[in-house]
Amino acid sequence: MLYKYLGNLPTAIVHLQLNFPMGWHDHHCSFHHGNPRCFRSPNTLLRVSNTPCVYLDTGIAFIRYFLGCSCLSPLVNPSWKHVQYVPGMRVLFSPLTIFGAMIPTRSWNPGLNWSWIWRKTAYMNRTHDIISMVPILFGKPSIYVGSLDVARQLLVNENKLRLEKPADLRKSLLLWGESLSTTNGEDWRRHRRILGPAFSNETYVTVVKETASIYREMVAAEGWMDNTEVVVEEFHRIPSHVAFVALARCGFNVRLPWAEERENEDLSFGKALKTVIRTNLARLAIPIWAYKLPLEGLHKMDQAWKYIGVYMHDLVARRREELRGEVPENLHQRGDLFSRLVAALDENAKIGLKEQEVIGNTFTFMFVGHETSARVLTEALGFLAIHQDEQDKAVNEISSALPAGQDPTFNDLSKLVHLLACFHEALRIYPPSLMMGRDTTSEIPIKVTHPSPQTILLPKGSRVVMDMIALHHDPRVFPDPEKFKPSRWYGKNGVGDEVSMFGLGPRVCIGRKFVESEALTFLSMFLRDWKVDIILSPGETRAQYEDRVMGRARLIGHAFGVEPFPLKVSRRVSV
Numbered sequence: 001m002l003y004k005y006l007g008n009l010p011t012a013i014v015h016l017q018l019n020f021p022m023g024w025h026d027h028h029c030s031f032h033h034g035n036p037r038c039f040r041s042p043n044t045l046l047r048v049s050n051t052p053c054v055y056l057d058t059g060i061a062f063i064r065y066f067l068g069c070s071c072l073s074p075l076v077n078p079s080w081k082h083v084q085y086v087p088g089m090r091v092l093f094s095p096l097t098i099f100g101a102m103i104p105t106r107s108w109n110p111g112l113n114w115s116w117i118w119r120k121t122a123y124m125n126r127t128h129d130i131i132s133m134v135p136i137l138f139g140k141p142s143i144y145v146g147s148l149d150v151a152r153q154l155l156v157n158e159n160k161l162r163l164e165k166p167a168d169l170r171k172s173l174l175l176w177g178e179s180l181s182t183t184n185g186e187d188w189r190r191h192r193r194i195l196g197p198a199f200s201n202e203t204y205v206t207v208v209k210e211t212a213s214i215y216r217e218m219v220a221a222e223g224w225m226d227n228t229e230v231v232v233e234e235f236h237r238i239p240s241h242v243a244f245v246a247l248a249r250c251g252f253n254v255r256l257p258w259a260e261e262r263e264n265e266d267l268s269f270g271k272a273l274k275t276v277i278r279t280n281l282a283r284l285a286i287p288i289w290a291y292k293l294p295l296e297g298l299h300k301m302d303q304a305w306k307y308i309g310v311y312m313h314d315l316v317a318r319r320r321e322e323l324r325g326e327v328p329e330n331l332h333q334r335g336d337l338f339s340r341l342v343a344a345l346d347e348n349a350k351i352g353l354k355e356q357e358v359i360g361n362t363f364t365f366m367f368v369g370h371e372t373s374a375r376v377l378t379e380a381l382g383f384l385a386i387h388q389d390e391q392d393k394a395v396n397e398i399s400s401a402l403p404a405g406q407d408p409t410f411n412d413l414s415k416l417v418h419l420l421a422c423f424h425e426a427l428r429i430y431p432p433s434l435m436m437g438r439d440t441t442s443e444i445p446i447k448v449t450h451p452s453p454q455t456i457l458l459p460k461g462s463r464v465v466m467d468m469i470a471l472h473h474d475p476r477v478f479p480d481p482e483k484f485k486p487s488r489w490y491g492k493n494g495v496g497d498e499v500s501m502f503g504l505g506p507r508v509c510i511g512r513k514f515v516e517s518e519a520l521t522f523l524s525m526f527l528r529d530w531k532v533d534i535i536l537s538p539g540e541t542r543a544q545y546e547d548r549v550m551g552r553a554r555l556i557g558h559a560f561g562v563e564p565f566p567l568k569v570s571r572r573v574s575v
């Protein structure tokens, strides 16, 4: 018996060396007498490891091999059959569990950022449309999808297939109540029916007006007008605050001024809301009794959460009073999302929303909309700073689209085709929503094309995760995927066009037009008035800078994106 395990040791060493524990189900396992369900590497890989140097790692490989052996994993985690023996990674912790998420990416633990770090070699060097990930100790075995075709099959028909958003992945959004993003089935349909009309042209007109006004407040408050050139350290701070204030104004209908947090030292709505957003995941993990400990940080956090809780119930009551007797036509004129949600209040929640659902939805907009928008705005400007030719093209387009000296209107935005393409291209390279997970509630067939055309039956209770980085870095769909090439979006940018970074099918992002309106307004005003440039290290080329700075991406809070970097802004004309 032991001999048979030892005989397979080189396989484990290969796993270790490749930094990528994989298995192939078309390989026949000698130990299992030809069982095609074994998770081991093929003989070709096995041969690679038969060199003397591999024995250096033998100790670790032993442990790893025994933990990851196909014979032990069913004992530890009997649901492994849900991945249908699809080849893939055998790891200790799923990246979607607390342990897996906390430990950085290592050969034995993918960590939260594996799909970025391994993007060029994942999916078996892109030869497979899907792979499995089987955690030995913690987490659910899952199928990861790296092909847009397969993702489409699942998501476009997800209502018919009765796929569900997994409960364990929705927890962080449930702290304020159920929402469009956390519900499934009939409840989801009710939320979508009510929220759909709230994302109307009236809302986008308000988004454009508010973003333009925020931009002007920002320029005045930042003191840039006193200089012709300014270096903004951690440039991300600017788009992050723009997105935050825009969502507070257009989502909550609370008129936060740009500079509130600096002038007012007391706990204000803006400050408390920022704390709540920042500490959302911590709030989930910290037990109630811990807030009684003599730790000032925890007290402040608790205070902010309580403040926002009371504030929100108050805000609902006040808005309800204001809306009493309002005729539906007037309601349509209101450009904020919150008023539309309050108008749908119905305590029986048969056709409307409960108070907690109104609050849950408002917070979901903030959580899913704030950091995502902020990151892409920063990255789009970062790429335009590196690629001056693309920036010049954008500036020319802006000057011919916008009437001289005037702010953009909602109608002007449709003329900014190249600018929108730049925004989508930044979004493609760094999709802020890293993974979209679904659980099956019945057996589902999926057709894969690579490595060979076949149909795989996913049993009831399987987990499938769309890997947004793999989907958008697939060279078959996006040739030269590492390159910032906005032109690839020309002609595919429109309202009805699929921009899969916003999801696919019926659960596609409801906020797409909201964020596009905000982004085009902010970017067009910013680039019209300021030239953005990068700050090179001595002797560094632009290409080297791009590798160094734009390659450092990871999940930060709720959104994936590039780590903070500085930008130089210089005044173009007399602003």
Ligand code: HEM
Pocket: 180, 181, 182, 192, 364, 365, 366, 368, 369, 370, 372, 373, 376, 427, 431, 432, 433, 436, 437, 501, 502, 503, 504, 506, 507, 508, 509, 510, 511, 512, 514, 515
């Ligand atoms: C660049 C910014 C954004 C990106 C990349 C983005 C991406 C996505 C993606 C990929 C989904 C689908 C998730 C899934 O199917 O599991 C989604 C759903 C959603 N997004 Fe966004 N989003 C952005 C901004 C926003 C904004 C600004 C809002 C609100 C104002 C918003 C509200 C929502 C909601 C409520 C859902 C759930 C829809 C449903 O389940 O029916 N998003 N978003």
